[in-house]
Amino acid sequence: MEKNPFEAVGIVGLGKMGAAIASALVKKGTKVYGFDPNLKESPVSGVTLVGTLEGVRKEAEVIVIAVKPNLVEPVLKEFSKSATFVSIAAGVSFSKLSEAAPKGSHVVRVMPNLPLVSERGALAYFCEDDVVSDVERLFAGMGKSIRVVKESLMDAVTGLSGSGPAYVLTFLQAMTEGGLQEGLSYEESLALAMETIEGTLVYFRSLRGGDASLHPMEVRNWVTSPGGTTIHGLDALERGGFSTAVRDAIKRATERSKELGKG
Incomplete structure (x- = not known):
């Protein structure tokens, strides 16, 4: 440091x-x-x-x-x-x-x-x-x-990154439970989920080092083959309202930050 x-x-x-x-x-x-x-x-x-x-x-x-x-x-x-x-x-x-x-x-x-x-x-x-x-x-x-x-953007920061670790840990637990449900042990599933989340972010950050305009969805498409396992998994996420739920979580946390500011 x-x-x-x-x-x-x-x-x-x-x-x-x-x-x-x-x-x-x-x-x-x-x-x-x-x-x-x-x-x-x-x-x-x-x-x-x-x-x-x-x-x-x-x-x-x-x-x-x-x-x-x-x-x-x-x-x-x-x-x-x-x-x-x-x-x-x-x-x-x-x-x-x-x-x-x-x-x-x-x-x-x-x-x-x-x-x-x-x-x-x-x-x-x-x-x-x-x-x-x-x-x-x-x-x-x-x-x-x-x-x-x-200053008004501080509420959005609170909803996104301030509360964000809790969202990520909830996603981590959900991935771990998914592996557990399919037969992996909890420790095996947790280890794979943690490495997948961290590794993906490190990889994407390194890619953006060479192309700052690179979009997450472009890289996601690289691992999404026609008729393959990933597209079926993504379909399940979207049918479950995954993206909307994440955006709503940030919106609600932002609103709560504004409420706290009103006393």
Whole structure:
């Protein structure tokens, strides 16, 4: 991983995502100070727990707010000194963050996902121009980061990549159960399904390295022979509403993100 430009970063909330970000930062050699009133010890090796929010601010000028959406504003209002606050909460708007943070602070909206802990995360962010470089360097080495030009797109990011790992894992389990149903053991089926999903993505990414306009359906057609097994399998997926269900999942998650933003 690229070395982090900040000597220290604070993280408020060490749940799944907060801990994932903390772990990734520690790997980059960053000193991480965490605050979580529900924990007596840090779930991440290398993170120093601090007893108060002000204690976090004393140690770090960049603070990641990784609490539930309804707690973001109350937490920000507890700080008395300005800082750069990075919120990963779904639905909490830039304006609400700015109003709740101490005067003179910079605020950033980020929607990451869990694979960032393995350096393969997908995240998008919205912020002012003068902190773009800081955000890019903060999350450098954790995966693909994209700056959205309209804040409204953050809800779509939440529905797609923020919630996306759950969709992929559901598909993985469905493939595994399909193999199990046809006689493979669970472990055999799971191993084949995982390698198929990962291998296909690596292969497609490598192809797009030589042709950025290459469409997924074009490559899919390469393995879809007339009257063969694949076209029959694809037919079953479409009769089951697979593509529509995926689009609807993203739409519903996006709508929920908007609902959370309304309080």
